[in-house]
Amino acid sequence: QKEVEQNSGPLSVPEGAIASLNCTYSDRGSQSFFWYRQYSGKSPELIMSIYSNGDKEDGRFTAQLNKASQYVSLLNRDSQPSDSATYLCAVNTGGGNKLTFGTGTQLKVEL
């Protein structure tokens, strides 16, 4: 069974602080990794994809990938109250490029 693990949280951070979200995966052959944000009752919304080891920055967000450790993370460097949501880690597994999701980490950004 190919698994994706996340801490369910909630992770509470003050406005303007750095939020760090972590994810581990079991399938060593995985090549593509995604972070989605999901507001309650809504669909997953892509924040960032990452394919290579190292860091990838996009606005306030930085994704980090370490394939040797089977670990991917997402940093939000300037958390805003509107960022309060569940953050889903998804890993591309299987020949049909299906996504395997973690359970998500709930982030709460407090004023």
Add this chain to the structure above:
Amino acid sequence: EPEVTQTPSHQVTQMGQEVILRCVPISNHLYFYWYRQILGQKVEFLVSFYNNEISEKSEIFDDQFSVERPDGSNFTLKIRSTKLEDSAMYFCASRGTSGGGETQYFGPGTRLLVL
């Protein structure tokens, strides 16, 4: 900006009834997916579809489920005889083949309630 659309947004049905959930993927995308999310649980893969055939399906996707691309724009998920445990949010997703082509874009979902 192109987006995936889904209809209906909500569907209530009686156990044993057939339901069809509809999706219009992004127009130049070639790969299509259905996922579901039971309330409070994680998003789960159901099926992927490419070149007019299923490319992969999960163990959830049993004989009660089928998918179809009846024309050049729609992609449907049919549940033949709904069960209580089919109550969930169903998401359609699509992806292209170039320039970030592995990214799957999700529709807004259909909330299915089986009574």
